Amino acid sequence: MARFGILTSGGDCPGLNAVIRGTVLQGTSVHDHEYVGFRDGFKGLVYGDAMDLDRSVVRGISQQGGTILGTSRFGPYVEPDGGADNIKVALERLGIDGVIAIGGDGTMAAANRLLEDGIPVVGVPKTIDNDLKATDYTFGFNTAVEIATEAVDRLRTTGNSHKRCMVLEVMGRHAGWIAMYAGVAAGAHAILIPEQPESLEQICEWVTSVRDRGRSPMVVVAEGFKFPDMDEAHSHKGMDGFNRPRLGGIAEILAPLIEEHTGIETRATVLGHIQRGGVPSAWDRVLGTRFGQAVSDLVADREWGKMVALRGTDIVRVPFSEAVGHTKTVPLEYYAGSRAIFG
Ligand SMILES: Nc1ncnc2c1ncn2[C@@H]1O[C@H](COP(=O)(O)OP(=O)(O)OP(=O)(O)O)[C@@H](O)[C@H]1O
Numbered sequence: 001m002a003r004f005g006i007l008t009s010g011g012d013c014p015g016l017n018a019v020i021r022g023t024v025l026q027g028t029s030v031h032d033h034e035y036v037g038f039r040d041g042f043k044g045l046v047y048g049d050a051m052d053l054d055r056s057v058v059r060g061i062s063q064q065g066g067t068i069l070g071t072s073r074f075g076p077y078v079e080p081d082g083g084a085d086n087i088k089v090a091l092e093r094l095g096i097d098g099v100i101a102i103g104g105d106g107t108m109a110a111a112n113r114l115l116e117d118g119i120p121v122v123g124v125p126k127t128i129d130n131d132l133k134a135t136d137y138t139f140g141f142n143t144a145v146e147i148a149t150e151a152v153d154r155l156r157t158t159g160n161s162h163k164r165c166m167v168l169e170v171m172g173r174h175a176g177w178i179a180m181y182a183g184v185a186a187g188a189h190a191i192l193i194p195e196q197p198e199s200l201e202q203i204c205e206w207v208t209s210v211r212d213r214g215r216s217p218m219v220v221v222a223e224g225f226k227f228p229d230m231d232e233a234h235s236h237k238g239m240d241g242f243n244r245p246r247l248g249g250i251a252e253i254l255a256p257l258i259e260e261h262t263g264i265e266t267r268a269t270v271l272g273h274i275q276r277g278g279v280p281s282a283w284d285r286v287l288g289t290r291f292g293q294a295v296s297d298l299v300a301d302r303e304w305g306k307m308v309a310l311r312g313t314d315i316v317r318v319p320f321s322e323a324v325g326h327t328k329t330v331p332l333e334y335y336a337g338s339r340a341i342f343g
């Protein structure tokens with residue numbers, strides 16, 4: 001009987017459990033597969049730390065946030081125990097025929113390297129940031145947008161009551177999809193994204209024009225937003241597990257600047273990991289389940305080096321090369337269209 005190992009890697013994301021369930025149900029009922037789950041991302045793969053995944057283990061998990069397997073930013077090549085040779089030994093010991101890596105662009109890059117080193121591996125794209133180019137949408141994004149939109153709606157009522165300018169910071173390292181969708185959905189007066197620097201003068205002009213017609217300005221800013229004179233996004237929290245700057249905090253810089261330049265009392269809120277945790281939306285559960293079922297079919301066909309993806313309404317198979325090294329950013333024409341009605 002064919003046996004496959006599943007891992008979740010990178011930041012967690014609502015819908016991961018729906019993928020795990022969809023894979024196990026499709027694989028066990030349609031293909032007669034067996035599955036195990038590696039704990040804590042590539043760490044479990046490197047150390048052969050795995051748990052059995054059968055129908056009873058995945059029962060009722062689609063509606064749970066996070067991942068029952070745990071996740072991490074541990075790399076499969078981390079010394080002293082990582083590397084393809086060691087992983088091959090672990091896979092052989094556990095009797096595993098192939099690996100399903102569920103993760104973002106970094107996870108797909110790692111999986112691609114493992115593939116080149118002879119490990120049979122396929123991928124499932126996940127990220128709340130929706131910045132993976134090879135798929136139209138990733139699960140988790142819809143949930144994050146719902147949470148961020150509700151946050152904007154709530155900030156508006158308190159902002160209106162006090163006649164304050166409210167600034168909400170959402171996630172988005174290189175791509176401002178969450179900021180764009182939540183900002184447009186909630187009718188924000190300015191949306192600031194990593195793709196398009198905006199000057200403080202321009203932001204204050206939008207804020208002032210809102211105030212001048214008797215409204216309370218609402219600004220949504222992505223964590224990766226930069227003023228024109230910034231080379232890198234704001235970071236003051238050190239590095240993450242993969243040695244990249246941890247972002248977050250640009251709203252705390254922006255709010256006092258707006259207050260100083262416009263005279264409008266301004267407050268900042270950083271939404272943070274609230275937008276990544278908790279129950280997935282129905283849409284994300286459906287996409288996660290479809291991805292899970294499709295990746296079970298993919299390993300049944302032994303099409304290593306591919307990732308499942310959403311194109312239009314279809315689930316398709318794309319090579320890792322399409323998913324690695326290309327960030328799906330907000331098109332500048334789309335931003336320009338939205339920007340035309342800021343203020
Ligand atoms: N080019 C690479 N070669 C080997 N390992 C890599 C590479 N890129 C990333 N990794 C490993 O894969 C892990 C997961 O990648 P990353 O932290 O970028 O998250 P992700 O999968 O992109 O998800 P998200 O960005 O949504 O949190 C990294 O922490 C790192 O250990």
Ligand SMILES: O=P(O)(O)OC[C@H]1O[C@](O)(CO)[C@@H](O)[C@@H]1O
Pocket residue numbers: 010011012127128129171172173223240246247276
């Ligand atoms: O604090 P963590 O878990 O390292 O993750 C933060 C990052 O994760 C992401 O949400 C992607 O999952 C980015 O937008 C953000 O910069």
Ligand SMILES: [Mg+2]
Pocket residue numbers: 010104105106127
């Ligand atoms: Mg990533």
